[in-house]
Each structure stands twice: as structure tokens, then as C-alpha cells.
Amino acid sequence: MLISIQRVFTCLLLSSCFASTLAAQDTPTPVDPATVIRCHTHHKHQEMRASDPGLDARRADINAQIDEWIATHPSTSQDAVIIIPVVVHxxxxxxxxxxxxxQIRSQIDVLSQDFRRSNPDKVLTPNVFSSVAADTEIDFCLADxxxxxxxxxxxxxxxxxxDNIGNTSAYYLTASGGHDIWDPDSYLNIWVCQIGDGILGFTFQPGVAPANRDGxxxxxxxxxxxxxxxxxxxxxxTTTHELGHWFNLEHIWGDAFCGNDGVADTPEQETFTSGCPSFPQFSCNNNADGGDMxxxxxxxSNDACMNLFTAGQKxxxxxxxxxxxxxxxxxNGCSLNSVPSWRGSxxxxxxxxxxxxSTGEFTAYIEFNAxxxxDLRVYNQLGQVVERNQFTQFYSGNLPIDLSQQPAGLYLVELTTPFGIATKKVQVLEH
Ligand SMILES: [Zn+2]
Structure with a gap:
């Protein structure tokens, strides 16, 4: 159960607030790649194009500016890593x-690893491509x-x-049941929701979408x-891939038969790859370039079979x-202008x-001054989560916890915040 409140007292009036009990989650049943749409960005682009006669000229102008920048910046090494503030709606x-x-944190960590080439599976990059594999010197932080x-x-x-709000025009408008964008000039906005129709995700390359949906x-x-x-x-x-598009990358096959992705160090490739083929695969006479990347x-490809951006893409x-x-x-999205006084405590x-x-009914008291x-979880001795509550705007207060349906024994209460974790052992007596 997800609860957003200003003060926990409000929640105390609602008896259902604390009914949340969650068994340890198993990995969801795999989906068949044949039933999904891996990326809807190209389709969305075409959709916008149909109603925006100026889009093609605008995109051509942007790409010309980018090509000019690349021509005048032959070295891709940065003075400092660029850190992009992220807000997740x-x-x-x-x-x-x-x-x-x-789970949100885990995605930010994946982005950091993939873009900084600190992903553990970088060792799977074939030798023939390792010289072009790049640390993009772009990193991410959850906005503070x-x-x-x-x-x-x-x-x-x-x-x-x-329903399936991600494939409607409601997701980017609070008034329609979604959430308004935070200024896309200062934040990378990611809406996480149901999209439907088997679509994994989509975004817009620069110049494609109006500012209120540019995420x-x-x-x-x-x-x-x-x-x-x-x-x-x-x-x-999926998020790493879509973020590539948000930074104006094309698909590796250029969305055409042996098409051009605008990057010199990616071999030409006939079309997209599904699943996880064995290396090497060849198409478009790309043998001398190492084959399909x-x-x-x-x-x-499947998530487990992806592991690099190239220097050209960087x-x-x-x-x-x-x-x-x-x-x-x-x-200023990650500047901590208003540092909570308890940070680092x-x-x-x-x-x-x-x-x-106790006999199973006890209270967790949490105190913050910001x-x-x-995220409060209770674990049994097998490490399974037997109770879980999450709040987005929590100051201070009592959380009643009911383990009276659980066997007697030792339990661990764990409190996770963006800045640290606190744990307390509790004993439940025979009841
Ligand atoms: Zn894509």
C-alpha cells in the first residue's frame, strides 16, 4: 500500500492505512519478447510529426548544430562529470x-553504472568493441x-x-490524473506507470515534444x-536505452535497412536484435567492423545482453x-539548498x-524534523518481509505494527530513508 500524507496523524484516522502486509516478492514471470514493443520512441516521433508540420525542419536544424559541435570538439574528455538531476513521477x-x-533507487544506480561504464557486465563487451566502449562522463542523482x-x-x-495512463495524453498533466513536468531544462523527468499495449517505454528526442512532456x-x-x-x-x-534517445541517439540500425545512426564507431546493422544471440552476428557486410553491435x-536485445555505449555515441x-x-x-536539482538538519545524523x-x-502488536516511533x-519493513528470521509501509512526506509519529498473525520469535524492523537506514530488533512472545 502506498500512502502519501503530510502528517502521520492524518493516517491514524484511517484504519486501513496500516493494513499493508507484503510477502517477500518473487521475480515476476518473464514476458515473451515477441509480445512486447521494446521501444515506442520512433512511433511517438511519427505521431508528433503528423500534427506538427515544423518538426522535420526543427530536427534538421538541431542535428546540424549537434554535428557542428562534434566537428569542433574532437576530444570527448570532459573537465568534470556532468550530473543530471532526476525526478521520478x-x-x-x-x-x-x-x-x-x-526500486527507484535501483534504476538510478543502473543509469550511473551504464553511463559511467562501471556496469559489472562490461566484461562481456566483445574485445573487438572494447576500444570504442565509453565512459560517457554523464552521471545521475535523484533530485534533492x-x-x-x-x-x-x-x-x-x-x-x-x-487506465494505461502512459499511452494517453493524461500522464503529463496533473489536472488529467497524471503529474505535471518539472522544468525539463533543469530536470530529467521520468514517469513510471502502466503504458499498456506491451510498450516498455518511450521518450522524445530534442525538438520533438513540447516542453510539458519532454521526458x-x-x-x-x-x-x-x-x-x-x-x-x-x-x-x-529500458531506461538506459530511452535516455540515449533523450540525448538524441538513434537506434543502432538507424531505423532503416542497414541505416545510419549518425555515429561513426557503431557498425552498420541490418535491423534490430531480439533476445540474446551469440557473438558474432554479421549483416550489411560489417565483418571488418566486428559484426553487429x-x-x-x-x-x-535483452537487458542482460546489453553493456555499452560507444565513444561516438558519447x-x-x-x-x-x-x-x-x-x-x-x-x-540546482541536486544542490541540497535546504539540507535537512538530520542529514548525516x-x-x-x-x-x-x-x-x-510484545505479543505482536507494537508501535514504531519515527522522528524527523524535515x-x-x-520505507519501513519488518523482516522475519528467514529474511522475508512480513510487513511494509511507505510514506513520501513523513515528519514524525507513531506507526502501529501488527504481527499478531505471525509466529513468536525475533523480528527486525528496518527504516530506510534517502539518507540512511536504522534497524531495531523486536521480540514477539507466544500469543
Ligand atoms: Zn528506442
Missing amino acids: VLTGPGMPPIYYD TDPNGNYTSGVTYTTTSV MVIDYRYFGNIGTATPPYNLGR FMNYMDY QRMLATIDVQRPGLKSS DFSESLSVFPNP PSTV
């Missing part, structure tokens, strides 16, 4: 399970400061009644690498940031439980 629609903060300069967890939660939409089943993440797209690479993030992304999205480099002080021992995202 979770839109919980009908029948959709809650998306917890740790909102557009008004206030502290934020970097996540907004909205409960919506709109990415990812289906909740393909976001992050834990929780609801569904094989074979459960390693967070189906492990590039801009192909359609250059195109850096050019795009400088030419089209320069505000990201001066954003000892979190064990923030959590107390009483009575302890609103925070809070």
Missing part, C-alpha cells in the same frame, strides 16, 4: 502494485531540491484512475532491477546536452519501538 493506476523507493528550492526525495507519487515514460514492469522488474527486461536497460544499449550525447539541454549542467536515533517484547520518504 510514479503514477499508480488501477491494478498496479506500489513502486517502492528502493524541487523547482521551488524545497527539499524533495526526488520522487512524486500520484494515484490515478486512468521519458517507462512501464513499471521494466523500471529498475528489483521489485516489479520483469525478465528479460529486468535490469533497468547487438550489445549496444541502443539495440533491442560525443553525440555531450553535444546534445551543450546545444539543446544546457540547463541540466547548471541545475545517526539514524538509529530516529527509530524506536515499544513495547518490546519531511522525508520513509
